[in-house]
Amino acid sequence: MASATRQWHIGDYGTLGWVETGLKTLAVLIGLSTGIAALQTGSLAFPEGTQAIQLIVLGFMALLLTLAIADRVIDREIIAMVFIIFNVLSHWGMVLGLATPGLIEGRLVPFCVFMIAGDIVKIIFFATTGFQIRDIPRNVIFGLTGGSILTYVIVLVLQLLS
DSSP: OHHHHOOOBOOOOHHHHHHHHHHHHHHHHHHHHHHHHHHHHOOOOOOOHHHHHHHHHHHHHHHHHHHHHHHHHHHTBHHHHHHHHHHHHHHHHHHHHHTSTTTSTTTHHHHHHHHHHHHHHHHHHHHHHOOOOTTOOHHHHHHHHHHHHHHHHHHHHHHHHO
16 A cells, blocks of 8 residues: 555645645635634524525535545645645534524635635646646546536535525
């Protein structure tokens, strides 16, 4: 198994990698604060209408990111490992926010915008640096990142239509 021979390390992200991380950190802070606020209210309820769809879409994204923790363990990259944990928690925080009446207002749009901006920078980073994640084909990496952007765009469009 590849993880048995890999050592924990810090990758070389360069400027674009750190810009992506910075943008997504802003989203993570929004998501974490939303989750904390939701837990403090103690009034969780499955929403109706548009917010129900947004909850399902972000819940799916949160689940996929939760599964991505295993990928970070395989890769053994310290920054990515720490970041994925906070990223996962922030997504679950937004899910809790959507399940808390009146809480998500003013939080959902900036969360999605910062995540989209970070993913756009990620695509530029991968396209311009040749950065490779193990032996994963580049079209898969671009496809997953594009799918991530699409997820946030769906949530934003639903927000604009509501």
